[in-house]
Amino acid sequence: MAATTKLSPxxxxxxxxxxxxxxxxxxSFELKSKRTSPYFFNAGDFYRADLLRAISTAYAKTIIENGSSSSPIEFDIIFGPAYKGIPLATATVDKLADLDPEKYEKKCYSFDRKEAKDHGEGGNIVGAPLKGKRVLIVDDVVTAGTAKREAIGKIRKEGGIVVGILVALDRMEKLPAPSGDDSTPMPSAIGEIRKEYGIPVLSILTLDDIIGGLKGTGVDDDIKRMEEYKAKYKASD
Structure with missing residues (x-):
């Protein structure tokens, strides 16, 4: 795939x-929502060393880029919800310390267990204690938002302060309407979380980034299908 000038390097x-x-x-991929999507993103497939390096670098550079913005997210701990978020959080902390050790080498990571451990140290959380700490959640995507709400609940229960969420991809896709009518204007899951919790939700890429990044690479049919999908399911927020 040829590089594009429309995206940052x-x-x-x-x-x-x-x-x-x-x-x-x-x-053609059937999603949990029963929609048929022309593309599919699975962060669980970043299991090879070079791919894990690619995604942790992208997360880290998104955080660094946000750090120089007018409203940076200040955090102490990166939290990875089980299970996909665990390697993403740990690898991102390591990459941040590699890219900017002066600012990030003392940052920590934590993740949750699906079930509380009833022996040894016990509890639901592995890694840095969350009490009184500013926590940035790192995960793959936001689908319905259920997993992120669960993570926020666990962090708050431990006394942590959720300051934001960073995902790999924002599908820019509206939630299914209760009526089942796809023509009904609806917000995205990311938009609902922003509104409900009052926290920023960042992403490495959006659907617009994918479409723009593919232009000029000879995959016009794929681009067209994604543009049609976006037009049909675009969120109202």
């Missing part, structure tokens, strides 16, 4: 790695 490199590594696929 780290986003273009991440998109290239996701496609070449088979993490981002194009075709």
């Amino acid at each position: 780290y986003k273009a490199e991440f998109l290239k790695a996701a496609i070449e590594g088979g993490v981002l696929k194009f075709g």
